[in-house]
Amino acid sequence: MVGREALLTLADVSWRYEGSSYQALNHIQLQLQPGEVTGLVGLSGAGKTTLLLTMANLIPANYGGDFSGKRTAAEEIGIVFQDPETQFIGLTVEEEIAFSLEARGMDDDEIESRIEEVLELVGLDGFAERSPLELSGGEKQRVAIASALATRPKILLLDEPTSELDPKGTREVFALLKRLKQDSEMTIVVASHATEELAQFCDRMLLISEGTILYDLPTRAFFAQAGELSAHGIHVPDMILLYQWLCRTGRIRGNVADVPLSVEEMEQAYRLIALQVEVER
Ligand SMILES: Nc1ncnc2c1ncn2[C@@H]1O[C@H](COP(=O)(O)OP(=O)(O)OP(=O)(O)O)[C@@H](O)[C@H]1O
Ligand SMILES: [Mg+2]
Structure with a gap:
């Protein structure tokens, strides 16, 4: 795209997990533009999580395997995993959010003000002292999102953030993402099976199948291919x-x-x- 600097570029990226003969990502070409909200769909095992991990540079940094191609990302990236509960290490919500900031050597006053800021942002004021394990599913996800936001990333990646949630929790999480999109022009990539929500929320949609991006289209053009999407097992609203x-x-x-x-x-x-x-x- 002319005149705009991509926040993240994957150029001909391929990846195979160590010990596997399967190519989990195949020649991925992808650029994320500032403020763009992208939905990522695909069947189980298609490579959604692998692609998000690669965007975040956790692949290849934290995983063994064969990486080829080039990844460039200009800005800090926040990532929210599918099941936040298994990732929680803090005894309180406040502690949970503080970890990533302490790890960056931030001072206490700054940490405190950021905690306050992100809890307000995700609609959880007054939750600082609560145990993250004693929250509803939607609240837990919002704590995980707050933790990711505390480092003020330019890109937020979410891996099936509503797969464990009831309709109310799902609405809460997407309402929050919509607010982030509107108020802070956050660049967001969300892997999800909730296509009704994605259709309303995303600017752009990707379909990944067997490690290959089959469709990369503006949302309306993407869903207009309803027959092809259904043939690939994607739920069309x-x-x-x-x-x-x-x-x-x-x-x-x-x-x-x-x-x-x-x-x-x-x-x-x-x-x-x-x-x-x-x-x-
Ligand atoms: N740590 C790993 N080691 C080896 N193979 C892996 C590893 N993680 C994932 N894979 C394989 O890579 C492929 C893509 O998996 P991935 O988890 O990215 O799919 P997904 O689209 O996120 O699926 P789901 O919807 O079930 O979360 C699959 O074939 C999977 O078995
Ligand atoms: Mg996954």
Whole structure:
């Protein structure tokens, strides 16, 4: 892209875990632009976690294996793993967030003010003294996100942040991510199976299959490929399938590629139908 400096670039990156004959990433080409929010989907074992670990440089830094290609990242990266509970080491929320800051040699006053700042950001004021293990799933995820944010990363990577959550927890986490997108123009990559949420939230979508990026498209163009996505085992939101069915069966004169990404957009499409029915009478 002209005129904009990518925050992160993977150029022809391939990766094989040590002791495995399987190529977990195959010739990945990827750039993240500042403020861009990217959704990452793919079947179990497709390489989502591996790709996020590579973006964060944990692969190859902390893993054995064969790496080729080039990774460049200009800014600090925060990463939130799938199951935060197994990562918690602090006895309190405050301690949990402080660890990564202490590790960077930050002084106590700065640590304290950052803890306050990120807890407010994730909507957990007053939680500083609580045990991170005695929180709801959504709250635990938000503590994990707060910890990642405390170092003020430019890029936030999240690995299936809502896979263990009920619908309320899922909404909480995506509402928080939306706020981060709006208020701080955070560059975000989120691996998730929650395609309804991704459709509303992401600017760009990636489909990874067997370590290869099959699709890398703006969100609407991505979901317009509903048939191909379904063939790859990806859940396409019902409202998109319904919209395309209405178009294909001639019930509305919409463009099949112009799929609705939110309930509000579907509502617009319905208004269109109502209007057309009215006109045809
Ligand atoms: N530490 C490891 N050592 C060897 N192979 C691994 C390791 N971690 C993952 N793999 C393999 O790499 C491939 C990609 O795995 P990865 O965990 O990235 O998939 P995923 O898309 O995140 O799947 P899921 O949706 O189940 O989390 C799989 O074939 C997996 O078995
Ligand atoms: Mg994974």
